[in-house]
Amino acid sequence: MDSLPLNAAVAAALEPFGLQPRGWLVPDGSSAPRLKNGTVSEAICLVGHGGGGFWPVFRTWHEMHPGITDPLDAWSKAIIEPVAALLGGEAVFPSDRPWHPFQQWAMAAEGLQPSPLGLLIHPEYGLWHGYRGAILFDDAGGLAGEGVTAKSAIKAAVIHPCDTCTGRPCLSACPVEAFSPAGFAVSSCRDHLKSDMGQQGCMKSGCLARDACPVGRTYRYGVEQIRFHMAAYS
Ligand code: B12
Ligand code: SF4
Ligand code: SF4
Structure with a gap:
């Protein structure tokens, strides 16, 4: 991966679907997820939404794909997998088993903390947000200039409304x-x-x-x- 303005590329690819890059993290080697070819991922982009802006896009898709089990998970895969492939990454999903630690990733990538309900609370979106997938990259080089420069980079905690x-x-x-x-x-x-x-x-x-x-x-x-x-x- 060369020095792409990667976050901007992910944001542009997701925007028509009402989704957004929610944050990046560079996992430490021992806990980093592996890509299908066995390579340890060096950078993870969380994909999600604040509010329900994606809902009309999903509803239209669902109307065209009736009878699908777990339609929101299926839609998320239909949208995020091609975006990941286009940008040289590989998509994983919160519904995939064994479960990836999406909330831990979000705490690291966005500086969020759990509310007393277990849901992470965002200072702007409150409890009205979620994660639809994540894109794993095998090379963190493209993150230069994105504010994530060290392998252990953890975003500083944001205001915790609770x-x-x-x-x-x-x-x-x-x-x-x-x-x-x-x-x-x-x-x-x-x-x-x-x-x-x-x-x-x-x-x-x-x-x-x-x-x-x-x-x-x-x-x-x-x-x-x-x-x-x-x-x-x-
Ligand atoms: C299993 C699960 C549940 C189980 C919880 C069982 C339990 N007691 O742990 C059930 C089915 C009850 C559940 C419910 C809900 N869940 Co849920 N769930 C998951 C799932 C698939 C796996 C969690 C897990 O074990 N991960 C594995 C561990 C290793 O990862 P982790 O990051 O360390 O996990 C943390 C969570 O387990 C958390 N936790 C522990 N207990 C509970 C209880 C609740 C209610 C929540 C939300 C989190 C939570 O603490 C862990 C340590 O940080 C995640 C997706 C994912 N892959 O993480 C979504 C996820 C945590 N759920 C989510 C949501 C939104 C919900 C619901 C609100 C769904 C809804 N109704 O809209 C409800 C909440 C209940 C309610 N009253 O409405 C979101 C949370 C987003 C956020 N803002 O934080 C996630 C991330 C899915 C997503 N697509 O975004 N969920
Ligand atoms: S949906 Fe929420 S308020 Fe209703 S019983 Fe469950 S936890 Fe309580
Ligand atoms: S801000 Fe208050 S009401 Fe909202 S989740 Fe936190 S403790 Fe609960």
Whole structure:
């Protein structure tokens, strides 16, 4: 890879699909993921979205590809794999098993920290953001001038909104108190979602705890997208 303005190239290729490069990291050798040919990747570009700007693009694609299992994962692959190939990289996805540590990558690449809900919180997007894939590159040379110059480069922590949040309303909004210092009680949440109250509540409006957060409200997903994610999760 020569000294391409790589971030700009990734951004331009993703922009028509409502996706964006979310950040870069240069993993240390021991934990770096390998490309299919066995080479250790030297640079990772996280691909995702702040807000639901990609949703209309995805919905149009979905209408043209009915009946697909896990359509958002399939769409992500259909979009990001060709972009990765075009730029000399290789795409991996949050849904691929064994799971790649997307949240750890995001903490390193974007300086984000987890909210009490487990989701990483972004100072601008709040809890309304996600990762659709990552592009692995076998050579970090192209990152010269992109602000990532050392193998151990970690982006400085950005403002963590939870540190100054008065009352932490996210923690009192869940009807089954699924969040505690011990972690997220997945089964309590899922059981509630199956109940009448859950069907009329969180399944329609989205996770009440996520919705209680005052940060990044303008990036809140639309109702159709929220219900899609809830259906996929439950
Ligand atoms: C398994 C999983 C779940 C499980 C969690 C099981 C558990 N208790 O750990 C379930 C199915 C419950 C889940 C739910 C959700 N998830 Co989820 N999930 C994942 C997945 C596929 C793997 C996590 C993992 O184990 N990674 C492997 C380890 C090695 O990587 P890691 O980075 O170190 O993992 C961290 C997470 O596991 C985190 N963690 C631990 N417990 C929990 C609990 C929750 C709720 C979350 C979000 C994270 C989390 O701590 C780890 C250490 O940093 C990731 C994608 C990925 N590949 O990481 C998405 C991911 C973490 N999920 C995500 C999301 C958005 C959700 C939902 C909000 C989906 C929705 N409804 O829209 C819900 C949250 C629940 C709710 N009430 O709405 C996003 C988080 C984005 C962000 N802003 O941080 C991810 C990154 C997927 C993505 N495409 O962006 N998820
Ligand atoms: S409500 Fe407050 S503590 Fe909860 S996620 Fe939002 S900023 Fe963080
Ligand atoms: S979806 Fe509903 S039950 Fe599940 S964690 Fe969110 S608020 Fe609680």
